[in-house]
Amino acid sequence: MTVDKELITAQALAEALDLSVETIWRYTRENKIPCVELGSRQYRYKLDDVINALRGDVRENFAPYDTKPTKKLTYQDYLVIPEEPGYRYEILDGMLIREPSPNVVHQRVSRRLQRILEDYFWGVDYEGEIFDAPLDVTLLDYNVVQPDIFYVSGEQPQIVKDARIDGAPELVVEILSPSSRRKDRLQKMQIYKQAEVHHYWLVDPQERTLECFAWHDGVYSLVASGMDEDIVEHPNFAGLAIKLQSLWSNIK
Template sequence: MTVTSHPGSLTRADLDALRPAEGSERYELLDGAILVTPGPGRWHQAVVVELTVLLRTQRPDGFVIKTAPFDVALAEDTVLQPDLLVTRREDLTDNELPGAPLLAVEVLSPSTRRIDRLLKRDRFAAAGVPSYWLIDPAEPSVRVLELDGDHYTDKQVAHGDEPVRVTAPFPLEFRPSDLLQE
C-alpha cells in the first residue's frame, strides 16, 4: 500500500484528479490522504465473488450489492471503497454511494489488514454504517461487527466450518469456509 504525500489535506476533487481512468490499483481518500493499494490476490477475489453471489441470492427487493472499486463518499476528505457493500437502490448515484451503506465488508490482505481493522473501521463507525464485516481468507474467519452508539461491537466471530448467522442487513447464514470456493 502507498500513502501519497501532499502538503495539506486532499479533497474528493483531488482524488478524482489523481486517480487514473483505468488500472488494477485501488485509490481511496482517508482523512485527506490518498491510499493506493494493489489489486487483490487469488483468495481475496474468491471471497469477494462467493460472498457477492451468496448475498445476491438472499437480498430482498430494493437492495443492491456493489464490489470495489465503487466509491463510498463519507465526507469531503474521506472516500472509501470497501471490498463489498450492501445499500438501498435509491441511495446510489450513477458514480458513488454518497453516504453510509447498510453493510461494508473488507477482506483482509497483508497490505491492508491494519487499515481495514483500525482506520476504515473507525471511519465507517463514525459515518453510521450499521454493519461491518472483516473476513480473513487465511484462517478462514468472519468477524461481524454492529454499530452500538458510535462504535462497533463484536456480534459474532466464526472460523472454518462454524456457521455465521446474521439478520442485518437481511437474514443470511453461511460458513467462512464456503467463501473459499473456486
C-alpha cells in the same frame, strides 16, 4: 507503441526524489514537471528531465522535497489522480492511500460471499442493491473508499448517484489481505464508525475467519463471528446463514 525504457512510473519517480506520490501528481496536474501520457490518466516520466524542471521554475515557487500534503484531499482531488496499473487508491481522513490490486484468492472469496448476500437480500429487500469494488463511496468530507462488497438498502436511494455512492451503506464488507489488514481493522473501521455504517464485516481468507460488527450508539460491537467450517448466523439479518467452508473451498 514502443515505450522508452527510460520512462518510469509516478511511484518510482517519487521514491527516486524522496517525494510523496501525491506531490508528483500535483506537479503533473499543474504542469510543473514534464511527463508522457500513455493513455487515459496513465503517465510516465524521465528522471533527468524532471530533476531539471525542479531546478527551475518549480524550485522558485514550491518546496519540492516537502513530502507532506499541503491540505486534506477531497473527492474532487481524487477524481484527477492518474491511474497506475496494478494499484488502486482511496482517500482516508484526507490522506491518499495506495495499495496493490486484489489477488486471485481475494477475488474468489469476494465473489462467493457476494453471491450469498445477493441471494439473501433479493429475498428480503427487493429494492436494495449489492455493489462491489471498484465503485467509489464518499463518506463525510475527506474519505473516498472502495469497499470490497457493500449493501445499500431499499430505504437509501438518495445516496446512489450516477458515478458513486454518497453516504453510508447499510453494510460494508472488507476482505483482508497482508497489505490491508491494519488499515481495514483500524483506520477504516474508525471511518465507517464515524460515518454510521450500521454493519461492518471483516473477512480474513488467510485465517479463514468472518467477524461481523454492528453499530450502536456510536460504537461497534462484535455480534457474530466464525472460522474454518463454522456456519455464521447474524442476529440482525433473520434467515441469513453463511457456511464459511463455501468461502474457503479450493483456496490455499
